[in-house]
Amino acid sequence: MQDTRDIRLAVIPGDGIGTEVVAEGLKVLDAAGIKLDTTGYDLGAKRYHETGETLPDAVLSELRAYDAILLGAVGDPSVPPGVLERDLLLKLRFELDHYVNLRPVKLFPGVQTPLGGVSSEDIDMVVVREGTEGPYAGAGGVLRKGTPHEVATQESLNTAYGVERVVRYAFEKAKSRPRRKLTLVHKTNVLTYAGDLWARVTDRVATEFPEVTVDYCHVDAASMFFVNQPQRFDVIVTDNLFGDILTDIGAAIAGGIGLAASGNVNPDRTAPSMFEPVHGSAPDIAGQGKADPTATILSVAMLLDHLGLAKDAARIEQAVADDLLERRETAATRSTSEIGDHIAARVAG
Amino acid sequence: MQDTRDIRLAVIPGDGIGTEVVAEGLKVLDAAGIKLDTTGYDLGAKRYHETGETLPDAVLSELRAYDAILLGAVGDPSVPPGVLERDLLLKLRFELDHYVNLRPVKLFPGVQTPLGGVSSEDIDMVVVREGTEGPYAGAGGVLRKGTPHEVATQESLNTAYGVERVVRYAFEKAKSRPRRKLTLVHKTNVLTYAGDLWARVTDRVATEFPEVTVDYCHVDAASMFFVNQPQRFDVIVTDNLFGDILTDIGAAIAGGIGLAASGNVNPDRTAPSMFEPVHGSAPDIAGQGKADPTATILSVAMLLDHLGLAKDAARIEQAVADDLLERRETAATRSTSEIGDHIAARVAG
Ligand SMILES: CC(C)[C@H](C(=O)O)[C@@H](O)C(=O)O
Numbered sequence: 001m002q003d004t005r006d007i008r009l010a011v012i013p014g015d016g017i018g019t020e021v022v023a024e025g026l027k028v029l030d031a032a033g034i035k036l037d038t039t040g041y042d043l044g045a046k047r048y049h050e051t052g053e054t055l056p057d058a059v060l061s062e063l064r065a066y067d068a069i070l071l072g073a074v075g076d077p078s079v080p081p082g083v084l085e086r087d088l089l090l091k092l093r094f095e096l097d098h099y100v101n102l103r104p105v106k107l108f109p110g111v112q113t114p115l116g117g118v119s120s121e122d123i124d125m126v127v128v129r130e131g132t133e134g135p136y137a138g139a140g141g142v143l144r145k146g147t148p149h150e151v152a153t154q155e156s157l158n159t160a161y162g163v164e165r166v167v168r169y170a171f172e173k174a175k176s177r178p179r180r181k182l183t184l185v186h187k188t189n190v191l192t193y194a195g196d197l198w199a200r201v202t203d204r205v206a207t208e209f210p211e212v213t214v215d216y217c218h219v220d221a222a223s224m225f226f227v228n229q230p231q232r233f234d235v236i237v238t239d240n241l242f243g244d245i246l247t248d249i250g251a252a253i254a255g256g257i258g259l260a261a262s263g264n265v266n267p268d269r270t271a272p273s274m275f276e277p278v279h280g281s282a283p284d285i286a287g288q289g290k291a292d293p294t295a296t297i298l299s300v301a302m303l304l305d306h307l308g309l310a311k312d313a314a315r316i317e318q319a320v321a322d323d324l325l326e327r328r329e330t331a332a333t334r335s336t337s338e339i340g341d342h343i344a345a346r347v348a349g
Numbered sequence: 350m351q352d353t354r355d356i357r358l359a360v361i362p363g364d365g366i367g368t369e370v371v372a373e374g375l376k377v378l379d380a381a382g383i384k385l386d387t388t389g390y391d392l393g394a395k396r397y398h399e400t401g402e403t404l405p406d407a408v409l410s411e412l413r414a415y416d417a418i419l420l421g422a423v424g425d426p427s428v429p430p431g432v433l434e435r436d437l438l439l440k441l442r443f444e445l446d447h448y449v450n451l452r453p454v455k456l457f458p459g460v461q462t463p464l465g466g467v468s469s470e471d472i473d474m475v476v477v478r479e480g481t482e483g484p485y486a487g488a489g490g491v492l493r494k495g496t497p498h499e500v501a502t503q504e505s506l507n508t509a510y511g512v513e514r515v516v517r518y519a520f521e522k523a524k525s526r527p528r529r530k531l532t533l534v535h536k537t538n539v540l541t542y543a544g545d546l547w548a549r550v551t552d553r554v555a556t557e558f559p560e561v562t563v564d565y566c567h568v569d570a571a572s573m574f575f576v577n578q579p580q581r582f583d584v585i586v587t588d589n590l591f592g593d594i595l596t597d598i599g600a601a602i603a604g605g606i607g608l609a610a611s612g613n614v615n616p617d618r619t620a621p622s623m624f625e626p627v628h629g630s631a632p633d634i635a636g637q638g639k640a641d642p643t644a645t646i647l648s649v650a651m652l653l654d655h656l657g658l659a660k661d662a663a664r665i666e667q668a669v670a671d672d673l674l675e676r677r678e679t680a681a682t683r684s685t686s687e688i689g690d691h692i693a694a695r696v697a698g
C-alpha cells in the first residue's frame with residue numbers, strides 16, 4: 001500500500017477500442033488530481049504483425065517496475081485466434097501472478113438490465129475468479145491431428161497453494177462486506193478431483209472466518225441463479241473458467257459489457273496488478289467513438305483502490321454512478337470522449 | 350424408427366421429486382393412447398444405501414433391451430456428492446452412448462421469463478450438447494492429497510470421432526428448422542487443443558451443409574447473449590460442460606427449471622435413448638406435490654418423437670402449451686398431479 005498520489009503507470013491500450021477507452025480512463029485519473037507518470041506500451045496486433053512479438057521478455061521485466069498496469073483490450077481478427085489472448089493477456093496474468101481476478105457485478109441505479117423486476121439492490125456482488133491456474137494453464141495436447149483418430153486433451157491444473165490463496169482472499173473480501181456471505185461455485189459432482197480440492201480448501205479456510213456464511217453452488221445452477229435469483233449472491237469464489245463465464249453473465253445482468261470493470265490483482269504485491277475492462281477489442285466499432293469507456297473508468301477506480309487511494313476510487317465510482325443516472329434521465333447518446341468528459345468533470349468538480 | 354404405438358419402456362423414477370414427476374409423465378403417455386409395457390427400476394439413493402449398488406452390470410444390460418428409458422432425477426443429500434451422478438446418471442449416458450444431449454430452450458406463450466421485453470418468438474433454440482466425452486470423461490487425478498502441495502488435475506478428452514458425430518447431428522437439426530442457423534460454442538482462445546478440434550470439425554462438416562449458416566461464439570459471450578440477445582440463437586452445438594451451463598441459463602430464461610426437457614439420445618440406435626427433465630431431485634420439496642411435472646411431460650414428448658411418433662409428440666407439446674397459457678390466465682396454483690391431470694385431459698380430449 002503506497003498511499004501516495006504519485007503513480008507510475010504502464011499503459012497498454014492494445015487493439016480496437018482499447019485505445020479509445022484507455023484515453024478516457026487516463027482523463028479521469030488526471031481529473032482526480034492523481035500525479036501520473038505513464039509509459040505506453042504498443043503491445044497488441046500491430047506489434048505482432050510488425051515484429052512477430054507478443055510480449056517480449058524485456059518488456060515483461062520492465063513492466064514489473066510499475067505501480068500498476070492499465071490495459072484496454074487485446075485481440076484482432078487479423079491475428080490467429082488465441083495468439084494475443086494467450087501470449088499477451090494470459091501471459092501477463094500468469095507471469096505477474098494475478099491470482100485474483102476481481103470482478104464486481106453491480107447494477108447501478110438507473111441502468112437498464114435485461115432482467116425484469118429487479119432493482120439495483122438485487123444485483124450487488126463481487127466475483128473472485130482465480131487467475132493463474134485451472135483450465136487456463138494451457139496444458140493439453142493433440143494426437144493424430146487432422147485424422148479421423150484425432151484425440152485432443154485439455155487439462156485443468158489445480159494446486160492447494162493456488163486455490164487456498166484465492167479462497168482466503170475471497171473470505172477477507174466477504175468479511176469486509178455487509179452481508180458477509182461467500183459462495184463457492186464449482187462442479188464438484190463431475191469435476192471430482194479439482195472440485196474436491198476446492199471444496200476441502202474452502203471448508204478448511206472457513207474455520208478461520210466464523211463470521212462469514214459459506215455456501216456452495218454448482219456452476220450450472222449458479223449460472224441460472226444469476227438470471228433468476230441474483231440476490232442470492234454476495235461474494236463468489238470460483239475457478240478461472242467458471243469465473244470467465246459467470247462474469248459475462250454478470251456483465252449482462254448489470255447492464256452490459258460496457259460497464260463491467262475488472263482487476264487482475266496480485267494481492268501479495270510481488271508484481272504490479274493490472275486493471276482492464278471485461279469487454280474485448282470490439283473491432284467492429286473501433287475508431288468510431290462508439291465504445292462506452294465506463295468499464296475502463298471503473299477499472300481505474302479499482303486501480304486506485306488497490307493502491308490505497310480508496311477515497312479517490314470512491315469519488316470516481318460516485319461520479320460514474322451520477323453520470324449513469326443522468327445518462328438515463330436525459331436519454332443522452334454520448335460518444336466515448338463525451339462520456340469521459342462528463343465523468344471527468346464530475347470528478348474534478 | 351419403430352413407428353408403432355407399443356413401447357417397451359424402462360422407468361427409473363430415482364430420488365426426491367423424481368418419482369412424482371415420472372408418474373405424471375406416464376399418465377400423459379397413457380392418455381395419448383400409447384401402449385406401454387413399463388418396467389420400473391429402483392436405482393438411486395435407496396438402493397445405494399441398501400446394497401451399495403448404483404448401476405449393476407446386470408441392470409445395465411437389461412436396460413439395453415428397451416425401446417427407451419424415462420428417468421426422473423437422481424441425487425440425495427444422504428449420498429456422498431457425485432456418487433449417483435457419476436456412477437448412475439453419467440454412467441447411463443456414457444454406456445448407452447448418448448452422444449447427443451438434446452435440450453430445447455423455448456419460451457412458451459404465457460410463460461413468465463425473468464427477461465424483460467422478450468416474447469416467445471425471441472427464445473426458440475435447441476442446444477445440442479455433446480454427451481459422452483469432454484470434461485465429463487472422469488479423467489484426472491490427485492497428488493499429495495490433503496497436503497499444502499496437493500495437485501489436482503481434471504482432463505477433458507475430445508476425439509474427432511466423438512465431435513464429428515455430434516456436430517453432424519447438429520447440422521441435420523439446423524437444416525430441419527426454419528432459420529437454418531448453427532452456432533458452435535466453445536472457448537477456442539483458451540482451450541486451444543480441444544477448441545481447435547471442435548472448430549476444424551465444424552468447418553469441415555459445414556461444407557456438407559451449404560444451406561446452414563454457421564457461426565462461432567465463445568462460451569462467455571454466448572452466456573451473455575442468452576440473457577441479452579437470445580434471438581441470436583437457433584441451434585447450438587457445444588461440449589458437455591459448456592452445454593451443461595448454457596442449458597441451465599436456457600432453463601432460466603425460458604421460465605425455469607420446471608419446464609426444461611431433455612433427451613439423452615443415441616441417434617444410431619445401438620442402445621435405447623433416455624429422456625429426463627433437466628432439473629434435479631429437489632429433496633427440499635420432495636413428496637409434497639409441489640414439483641412441476643411439465644419438464645418430464647415435455648421429455649416424454651421428445652421420447653415419442655425419437656421413436657417416430659411425431660404426431661403424438663406434437664399433440665403432447667400442444668397440450669402443454671395450452672395448459673401453460675391457461676395456468677397463466679387463471680393464475681392457477683396446481684399440485685404435481687393436478688398439472689398432470691390437466692395436461693392428460695387435453696391430450697386425451
Ligand atoms: C480474452 C480472454 C482470454 C479472456 C479470458 O477468457 O479470461 C476474457 O474473456 C476475459 O474474461 O478477460
Ligand SMILES: CC(C)[C@H](C(=O)O)[C@@H](O)C(=O)O
Pocket residue numbers: 189190220434435438439593627
Ligand atoms: C447431475 C449432473 C451430473 C448433470 C450434468 O452435469 O450433466 C445435470 O446437471 C444435467 O445437466 O443433467
